[in-house]
Amino acid sequence: MSSLHMEFDVAGNNFVSAGSASDEVKSKLKSIGIDPTIIRKVAIGMYEGEINMVIHAGGGRAIVDLYADYIDVLLKDEGPGIADIELAMQDGYSTAPEAIRDLGFGAGMGLPNMKRFTDEFNLQSEVGVGTEVRMRVYF
């Protein structure tokens, strides 16, 4: 069975390059003819995740596995971790600093949107160790 493995470094504190991994994955999905509405789901899920790692974790890695029927996205960082996951998953809850919000980010919709736009969503986090988000979208 064919599959494609991709890994991306997501640089910390760089809002300009954030989203480049998402753009790359989008172009791959277009090349294999995935439905545009599904591409959009993957794009939003991944982009929000990249931004999260930029804002909160000083960067991280995006590991993507593309199969004929679905795509797996793993976002891994060694940031401060999330103390209260349930609270972090609520719409509008944000711990982003004021300066970041002034840039138009950190509205507290990142994690909820990632969950909303993907078919499977799993978040593991340990304070002081880091966070791992696994997302799957079926085609």
Next chain:
Amino acid sequence: MDKSMHTVTLDYDKCKGCVSCMKRCPTEAIRVRNGKAKVLYERCIGCGECVRRCPHQAKLPAYDKFETIKNFKYKIALPAPSLYGQFNNLDSIDRVLNGLIKIGFDEVFEVSAGAELITDATHRMIAQDNLKMPIINSACPAVVELINMCFKSLKGNLLQIKAPVDVAAQIARENAIKRGIPASDIGVFFISPCPAKVFALKTGMCFKKPIIDGVLAISEVYFKLNEVLKDLVDIKPLAKSGSQGINWGVTGGEAEGTNMDRYLAADGVENVLQVLHDMENGKLDYIDFVELNACPGGCVGGVLNIENPFVARARIRNLKSKLKNKVSSFEEVNKPLDFYRWEEQLEVKNVFALDDNRVLALHKMEEIEKILETLPMLDCGSCGAPSCRAFAEDVVNGEVDKDGCVRKEK
């Protein structure tokens, strides 16, 4: 649709086979084969970027020769707003419009007047229709093609409204017929800043049938006008449009007319690509209206103009300040909204998928990645493809031999 119709052709003798056009094509639609640039027309969006980038003037934008107007007894000119930006110290639009009559046209209908009707129809559409936000304008045919081919998830955001020239052409023709001029005598000619419009108008993009008889280049008409303008006497009042319509010639002009405060205007095809990526990532959800123009500065940056876009833009601003009215009043304004809507949906295009079958496409992608590991990743273009990835794709698609890389260490 006439498949042989293209926006750009090649002057074979002038093309040196350099990589300038190929490297800048936003859809990777150019290859250099046998020492000459070859356009993969099914991927071409008609943006004119290759014409702009060619250092040897080998890329020829398509347009009709001025003489073609002689094929019709009754000739109607539709001047684009950017035409006015070509002239220095222009004090009124009437001067240019009278000049057009002098060089052989029987009637003029300003595209800027069509633009004002579109602005009015846009207001009505926003009020009545449940439009998907943010709205993307559809006046630039190259942008519409780009979205249609490469950003399909945003197709639903396109404002499905005709372009100013479309409306101008339809109304001008209707009016002439109403005045008793035989339909077969009427020739309607757009005086255009860009070759993308040639393609859109002649193939009838979003129309059941083509609505224009010819697309003339501003660059050609300019010289004919220049000869007659200085000696022009007895200037008749022909101009109808106000400053709002003229403003469509520059980037942001259409968006300003919508009266939506949260708008974004981007011009230049690379910037347009960036905005479309951001939109697809859900990054621009706080914007209501997105105006995109493939040419730098908007239509004044089209490759069929004479002046550089910044000068033309300054002139249009100056001309606007001299116009008394913001918008003209037309009886046509009362036309039902359906008159302004697209008559047909965009043709579905699937040119960037590696294969119609997803499993085979993924297999091809695996092959591409394997080939990429053997390539130097310099994107030098020497093989005739714009990037190492594009070369690998061409190999997998059986277009070129895998030994075509000239920089690979053997």
